[in-house]
Amino acid sequence: MKKSFLPAVVLSLTILAGCGNTDNSAHQTNNEHGESHAGHSAGTEQHSSDQGYLNAAFTFPAGSATANNETELSVQITDQKGVPVNDFEVNHEKLLHLIIVNHDLSYFSHIHPDFKGEGRFSINTQFPAGGDYKLFADFKPAGGSSTTLSEWVKIEGEPAAHTDLKADTKLVKEVGDKEVELAVSNTFAKEETILTFHLRDARTKAGIDNLEPYLGAVGHVVILSEDASQYLHVHPLDEKATGPEAQFATTFPQAGIYKIWGQFQHRGEVITVPYVVEVKER
Incomplete structure (x- = not known):
């Protein structure tokens, strides 16, 4: 409620x-x-x-x-x-x-x-x-x-218009001058899933290998179910990694639509990259 x-x-x-x-x-x-x-x-x-x-x-x-x-x-x-x-x-x-x-x-x-x-x-x-x-x-x-x-x-105040949450057809996002691609090892509930973020320069496509620690790690990931009832805060497999890849392991508790936010720091700037995926029962 x-x-x-x-x-x-x-x-x-x-x-x-x-x-x-x-x-x-x-x-x-x-x-x-x-x-x-x-x-x-x-x-x-x-x-x-x-x-x-x-x-x-x-x-x-x-x-x-x-x-x-x-x-x-x-x-x-x-x-x-x-x-x-x-x-x-x-x-x-x-x-x-x-x-x-x-x-x-x-x-x-x-x-x-x-x-x-x-x-x-x-x-x-x-x-x-x-x-x-x-x-x-x-x-x-x-x-x-x-x-x-x-x-x-x-x-209090005027609410924003509601936007339905729909799974992304392509897990590649541009944030400023960076392109971040997410690879998901599987999208089945109750099974271990590896989330791999590939960070590169949006113009040259060169991998970014000098990520800076953000809150003591290469990055952080927060995941919420569509109704915000399921919450996961996921830390990286290798906290000392510097890119261009950053990997995280988690388990989606049940089927449904989930939003994923990856957060990384480069040259003093923290970027937040959102994705939406659909998780199914096997």
């Missing part, structure tokens, strides 16, 4: 244990391939972690958020007794990764709120249009498992 922020109401979630740049359509469990975090249905999610149940409250201190206006967004992490969680492990150079998408996945943002103490993270951000957005807080409590907490929120 989708929920809205209300000034006097705190939206709480419980954790998915072991499971967590804008994109204008161009521009948990641990395994040997890194972390592939699988999300579940939207709304309240109740899963236990090594430390018991954890909760997240996503709030706007001003009471609400309006499209195209900078607003403070707060994420409060507490344990099952409501006590703030203060010890977090650095996970890919950050204490918390916040992923934001809109209702049709045409908008994507990967940002990093600052830790303010007493379990609270805060960041100023903007939403490009009114409507429904899903927030994913991806973090690792000290001594615990990688954790993702999520919730739908309502942003």
Whole structure:
């Protein structure tokens, strides 16, 4: 069920244990391939972690958020007794990764709120249009498992037109002066899939072999199902790779349409490359 922020109401979630740049359509469990975090249905999610149940409250201190206006967004992490969680492990150079998408996945943002103490993270951000957005807080409590907490929120303002998500017929995208091609080893649910990104100069087609570390790795991949109920955050097989290829291993939990965002850094610029694939049952 989708929920809205209300000034006097705190939206709480419980954790998915072991499971967590804008994109204008161009521009948990641990395994040997890194972390592939699988999300579940939207709304309240109740899963236990090594430390018991954890909760997240996503709030706007001003009471609400309006499209195209900078607003403070707060994420409060507490344990099952409501006590703030203060010890977090650095996970890919950050204490918390916040992923934001809109209702049709045409908008994507990967940002990093600052830790303010007493379990609270805060960041100023903007939403490009009114409507429904899903927030994913991806973090690792000290001594615990990688954790993702999520919730739908309502942003005030004129909503953007809905765009149906359709599988790409060609997995080649241009972002600025770069061409990025995605090869998918298979598109069957519940089977290991290797995602191979080939990065090259869009004009010369020469491979780019000097990618810079982005959050401590050659790249990061976030995958969401069409309804944003299934979430995967995938780390590379070889974190120290520099291109022109970057490989990631994951498993799609069920059949359906998925959107994939690959993120890489080159010459100080982070690029986000989106793809849409259809996953089937074998």
